[in-house]
Amino acid sequence: MKVLFVTHYSQNGGANNELLWLASELKKRGYNVYVALPKSGAFEERLKAAGIQYQIFGYRRWITTIPQKKNPISRIWEEIRIYANNRNKANEIASYAKENGIEIIHTNDSLTVVGCKAASIAGIAHVWHLREFLEEDYSRTIVFSERYIQKWFAKSDRIICISDAIKAKYQSRFVRDNWCKIYDGIIIPQCHWINSKKQIGDTMRLLFLGGTNEGKGFSDLIKITGVLKKRYGIPVQVSVAGNCSRKGEYKRIIQECGVEDSFVFLGFVTDVNKLFQQTDIFLMLSRLEAFGLVTVEAMLGGAVVVGNNCGGTKEIIRHGSTGFLYEEANIDSAAELIKKIWDGEFDLDRIRQQAFEYAKSNFCIEKTAECIEQEYKNILSERASS
DSSP: OEEEEEOSOSSOSHHHHHHHHHHHHHHHTTOEEEEEESSOOTHHHHHHHTTOEEEEOOOOOSEEEHHHHHSHHHHHHHHHHHHHHHHHHHHHHHHHHHHTTOOEEEEOSSSOOHHHHHHHHHTOEEEEEEOOOSTTTTSEEESSOHHHHHHHHHHSSEEEESSHHHHHHHGGGOOSSOEEEOOOOBOOOTTOOOOTTOOOOSSEEEEEOSTTOGGGTHHHHHHHHHHHHHTTOOOEEEEEESOOTTGGGGHHHHHHTTOGGGEEEEESOSOHHHHHHHOSEEEEOOSSOSOOHHHHHHHHHTOEEEEESSTTHHHHOOBTTTBEEESTTOHHHHHHHHHHHHTTOSOHHHHHHHHHHHHHHHSBHHHHHHHHHHHHHHHHHHHHHO
């Protein structure tokens, strides 16, 4: 089977990581995989290394900023530009698909419609993978009307939601029963193993991978650390990885909480698994996480996960069995839970081991690919019988 993936960007990142893992796994299963890119970028090198064919088409995303959509003049001009670009580029992609015998076009995210348009022009199947909340996590919104969005979602043969949280976000736009839920998966090396016997030392080591991103819960992190130190007297070291360029904006609240000496800003880190192995608790504080592959990575890396009981996070963690969930957006609940861990109220060796086994069984790329492969077969069968 020949499949063409369409991505909204050409750099490395979460959605493209998943695309590459899935495409590589499908390739192992005998699929011929192609990728459409909007422009040149760093992701090209990884596609080349994986032996995956790609083509640059220069298409635009169908999203805009929220203020721009609220401005009628700006919105109309943006609609015109995107519509004209996508009409031309969809024709180019459709021609490319026909020339290469593509059977399915698989759009890898919710930020572009051009793949669905191309599939419609070429008369072939289309799969749409929804991964983002957009307004809540990207501060972006689809520029077109709800009616226009519903029209193209309805044209897709299958819409894959990566979590129940994503399904709930987009459900009002599904005008027919063409959706399913398939969790993302990651590559788990054969040698991947954890030290389930590691002990918490004299200082509680916390890890946060959201950088100084407010949407990922950085303010909550500061407040939780303050409660742990002031109310409970727990010595804490917090390692913050990711984009930390805005840490100066939080100087005042860090001082107010009395945690200036507790934070270590690491910036971008290449070997995240090493951090998981060195930390006691990984904190997933995002108030609206679409899924959270990093949570899965933490479970595989041997960190005890404490997560916000919302979004995709609550679908990954089994409270008290594979990690812990605190009351949604409740600082005191999070701090109290961490204190109980510090006080030794839980068998952490058991939780680490169970988390590892659960993540390995449920969130591996092989399982994701198997589910998607079945949907591909179902789609082609449905088309053949219609």
